[in-house]
Amino acid sequence: MFAISSLLVSILFLQLQSSLPTQAAPLARESPNYEPFQIPLPIPPIKKPSTTYTDPKSGIPIDFYEIEVKPFEKNLFPGLGKASLLGYDGMFPGPTFQVEKGRETVIRVVNSGERNVSMHLHGSFTWDGWAVDVTPPGYYKDYYHPNNAARTLWFHDHTDGITARNVYTGLAGLYTITDTALETRLGLPVSSPYDVPLILTSHFFNTEGGFAEKADEKNSIFGDTFMVNGAVAPFMEVEPRRYRFRVLNAAVSRSFTLGLVDGEAEVPMSVIGSDGGLRESPVETNKLVASMAERWEIIIDFTPFASKSLTLTQTNTFADDSYSASPTTPLLQFRVGNKVSSQTGNGPLAARLLPSSSLSVTTKPVRERKFELTSHMDSMWQINGRSFADPNNRVLMSPPLGAVEKFTFSSTGMMGRGSWTHAMHLHLVEMVIISRNSSDGKGRSIVEPYEAGAIKDVVTLGDGETIEVLARFIPWTGIYMFHCHNLVHEDNGMMGAFNVTALPDFGYDEATTALEDPMDEKFRAKKYEGTDLERVSTEVLPAFRALGAY
Template identity: 30%
Template sequence: MKRRSLLSLTVLAVVAGCSSSSEQPRNRDFTQRLRIPPILEPTIDIDGAKRFALELRSGRSAFVPGRETDTWGINGAYLGPVVRATRGDRVRMSVTNRLPETTTLHWHGMRLPARMDGGPHQMIPPGTTWTPEWTIEQPAATSWFHPHLHGRTAMHVYRGLAGLFLIDDPDGSALPHEYGVDDVPLIVQDKVIGDDGELTTGGVDNGTFGLLGDTILINGTRDPFFEVRTELVRFRLLNASNARVYRIGFADGRTFRVTGADAGPLDRPVTVDRVKISPGERVEFVARFSPGETVVLDSRGEPEKSANDIEEDDFPLLRIVATAGLKPSPAVPASLGGPGPDTAPPGARIRRFSLSGSEINDRDMDMTRIDEVVPAGAVEIWEIDNTTYAHNFHIHEVAFRILEINGVAPPPYQAGPKDTVFLPKKAKARLLVRFGTHVDPVTPYMYHCHILRHEDKGMMGQFVVVEPGTEHLVPRTVPAGHHHD
């Protein structure tokens, strides 16, 4: 595998039939201080609900100093603020669309009623405001929000519509928690940015995987560095790229401790030197630093290419500079409070899904069709068979455990609660899926590939959650005009 320098390591990139916009990565100078997205302060409504106001708007951003480009953002020119709430909170969102076209805003990883989910049925036309509300009823987690308009998700996310939604739990374990100091978000995205500073959108809707960029942004920052002031730092890593898959670690090979997966904490820390993360996935980890040192966080390809469709490029991501005097940090707890090993109940229903180029079970997405009906609170096994090039699989409103990938248990850091799983070419996965209790026989949730070009092309299905015993009574179509604007 080609090495550009000791600090230039590699990224996984899915390439079969990829767009011509996929280019070799550029060297990094790490000259820009890492932007830390601001936390959005809520107002408190008369009933005690926390109201968060989000405005989707167009703007101008300078990814190259002194040269601006058109972007979209939420409460700003690019990306969004961090929404932060605590388990038990009642939250009420006011989402106003100031963009020139209809969009949606989906709460990825959130356990909530289907009408509040922000999927393709909850459209927000220009000039209107959508006000979903729900009670936070899940463990501490790093979740996020992004558009989910059918056929336009890839472009809307690529232009900059995304943000973190952090859930705190008063009964959770004591991990670093001073936001922006020892609790640091890392939103990783790849872009194509011209020498003139313009954000290139050509290729987003083309090719097998859409656009694969040659420039990596972290929190919207190009060539970022971050100054560490504490011995331990907790990083919240989100892959918000349209298609790229990363294998992230440190250039010097140091180990770090994974503490959380997509849907919540692990039961105990897992020591690793790399984590693989596909679009939509999140990983929380804690790393240790020494006074005065400098280290690069990077993405590196697999040591050997296997029989899947992966091109390995070099992607340094973030330079971390430790100050001369680091503040001592408490040790990472031995127990994190997450669920331990899980098994399927006797007689658990098995559902099978075959992934092809852009179809699930030989069918493209149909907004009017209900594909699956699930009883509330069910625990099921979902078997995902990827018959073609790389995909991943995301299920709305659930937490699942990866039982197997190609007949083998997942690495321990992926054994925690998840909502998205990566499937390389020809891979098979078995998932233990726990469904929620919000019932609605006419408003569906989604399951789909989170490679956004695939999702837009139709690689998505719909399911409803209903009262147990009523499954056979549910129509398999969505009522005409059943949208919640």
Template identity: 25%
Template sequence: MVAPSAAALFIHVVVFIVALCLHWSTFANADNYVCQPNAVIPPSPSLTPFVDRLPIPPWIDVSAGRLVTIGAYKITQVLHRDLPATTLYAYGTSAATATYPGPTLVAKQNIPSYILFENHITDSETFLVTDKTLTWANPANGGVPIVPHLHGAEAESASDGHPEAWFTASGEHGPKFIKQKYEYPNCQPPTLLWYHDHTIGITRNNVLAGLTGLYIIRSTSDEPDYLPRGTNEIPLVIQDKRVWANGSINYPDIGISPLIHPSWCVGYGGDVVLVNGKIWPYLEVYPEKYRFRMLNGANSRFFTLSLSNPALQWIQIGTDGGFLSSPIYLSTITLAPANRADVIIDFSSLAVGSMVYMNNSAPFPFPDANSVVSPPAVASSVMAFKIVSRPRGSPAQFSKVPTRLAVIPEPRYNLATDVYRSFIFNNQYDSNGYMIKSLINSEGYTDPLTESPKLGTVEIWDFINITPDGHPIHLHLISFLVLHQQAFDQDAYTGQRCHLEVQFGQPGSCFTEPPRNLDATQIGWKDTVTVYPSVVLRIWTKWSPRVGGDFPFDATSGPGYVWHCHVLEHEDDEMMRPLVVHR
């Protein structure tokens, strides 16, 4: 093949740019989502809030030891009374029963569950734009690849939903695929997990399209029987979207740096909030205590949730990894993407007929709203509670808030003998200063393995954030404890005018404060924690089961695990690293 001349190359480049500009202009004029600073993103149509009843996804018991089949299907579902049905991808036991969010799977501690995941989505490609310049599944025969990940589970890597273990409806498999019949031992303490798609390069597409659901591990021995239960225990899957008047999802068509990534956007911000698949729903509650199992299932949006009645508080009893040591009483509760919270709200002091609104005040992007990513999307309303009387003859439910819940150990470590690792979160930018990649230690997903902990050992990890965004960092296989966070002078650090010491108790010259005590988002067992800009956050990890002993599976086998940012747009563009444990 003859190499083209410089002149010919120049002509090709000019033609490509002109064509792209015309393409861009066409989409912009069509009011599509253009992920550019100061671009006018079409809002969702005006919709009346609090007119749709909160749906409760179906519950499926997976603790009987039998194989349960969960498929992914293309469905339509009405997200608001005043919208036509929306095209979605959803989990269910059949096409007729598939819902967004998917069914809540209920397991019991120490009883394994067996789930066969199937892909029945026959589209030639996802109905949301796929940016094929990213590292992504790219099935040779087309189709929509999926791979479910049970977020927060202690499971073998072959059942963990490795991003390269994807499979299509036609039977094509990713390079790390082993099986579709997953086994979950459920040996960890009782808690709320969630399952969602984890396909490399299109996790953001598939989760936004609807592939998400809750998974609860229960224990009759460890869980107080006087907590709100039955109809007073409510799952809440909170997400944001933008929608068109025809009901379809408004998702970026033109990226922030389209010459590099045609449609990838730094973050996705919706202007309507959905709870359990409905936009701004309402829930009728009796003047009693209710337990809410809450998940932030959004792609990028953080939620800082409050209640409109000042007489009410969030009574938080659990976090990602299960129960706290004792309840904490909060006026607001902040959930990063993938965070869960187990909370009680006591409505008993409220009069029948009154209303309470759940609101959101978290900026977008988080923690500092700006127009560098895209114009901030307002999503202040979440849902409403209507206080109603119990039907005559229906006895009130007795419940109370426990004072003690779980024993959380004091993390023990020795930096002279335990492994210490530090990670710098940094971005790459194009010539216009627009972000094009999120990295960890300047490395992406395809760079060589650097994290290979030894089973049973303790490691101390420092996360150093020199980006403008908060990053919710998620580790597969284990939960961890946060030790502290500490602010530093980022300009001086990146200018190499100071340093950050790696030894505990010896603050470097870059730090601007002593280590802070943990805030409400950092206490208890975590599998996802937010690292704020210009902050070093230190976590304690132990590469063994929460309950002690050995994993009931070979954690060193299979394709291995990953760890990553749970802003899905970041995860899909390289802010994910391989993780393999060894003996």
């Protein structure tokens, strides 16, 4: 009996293993072909507040925004029909929030769609995005954000079980917090047209021009057609001067290795910022790996390239699968003019941007933890053998507030099989990378120079890699999630929670601050019957400020 059972298990394992993707050869392209550089790069509009309340005691302003989740149609693929999308304010990507450091915000999300949603401001020191805190169709929820650190964030859906589907069909946008005085003093571009978002996504298209249906995918949605700001391989007209680009990888499962070329010659980029804001110093690089949910701020100097065209490219390296017949795919063409209309933010790049961070690889951790990222024959993804699908087994650790801990993440795949890329994201928490090593030679065994010392909230493990990081648990107590930002993996279990200790029983009875409980009934979604801005100004915003949460 045992021999028969063992034989059946072996057969099933071999069958499943043979069905999993490998890196032996590029897979056939599923989407129609296209001619690149036919569409100008769209720039998402800036979202404007509806009203503002200023706290009379502190003088801190709170801006109120309302954003609507709604279905819409738009032509995305050149020469084909419209795609059915779900977007914030009916656009893809959503509008950009541009907030000055120190101005608080309340964002009212109104769900006019047909599925549950749950918005997460990724990279913010807030408690939002708890996956089962959903806003049903016809409801709204108010989200309160402190905006107390300048950095590039993004907002996206985080609904349990359907995050990949919601983000894939459009629920993502950029959110920037700017320290205008500091960045102007550093000589950086701080506004349009020289401070530009580049939101990268990857999709499969059908022959009609819509997104190919991938709702039942259990492994990854890599995509074979790349988009920038919602356009397939667009072009951008630039002046021969310095530009600041805020690069966001908003793809569901695809990692990008970016390069800039003049013909066949590589053109360097200067990395000035990461997930956690500006670096201490710029780092020059010819290649930039941007995995799922990572943000990088870069400076490109077009001064030497007047009247020429440069190309931003994607190269498949350690990413899980290649759907491209060519090893390099064009993403965006820069058409450089011959006239500069403004010298603002066009001076030499400062050698030093910020003082040294209090979190560095020399910080001594108070504890070490190891996390194995695995997949199983039922296509469930797990962290240390546990899945978010089990509500009684979600909390994997309870670090004390203010603690610095060492984490080791390793990708062991299915029954010891590797070859998956994971982008591990911790809500609330800042991280620095100590080391990265490859067990099978397929991945990297280095910390990239632009990663070294950078403050991160996402760290990437390529094929067969192990990564060590330091994580600092500040500034709030409460329950937060951590997960793989391959959203298919997240939806299928590769997500857990950590309890920054003040709630040891996970029952929320011992909450000591206003926003520890992600399921607090006071802040749950409510039926939407319109918005009274007078009431928002006189009741809603003062009530949030009175919490003393930030």
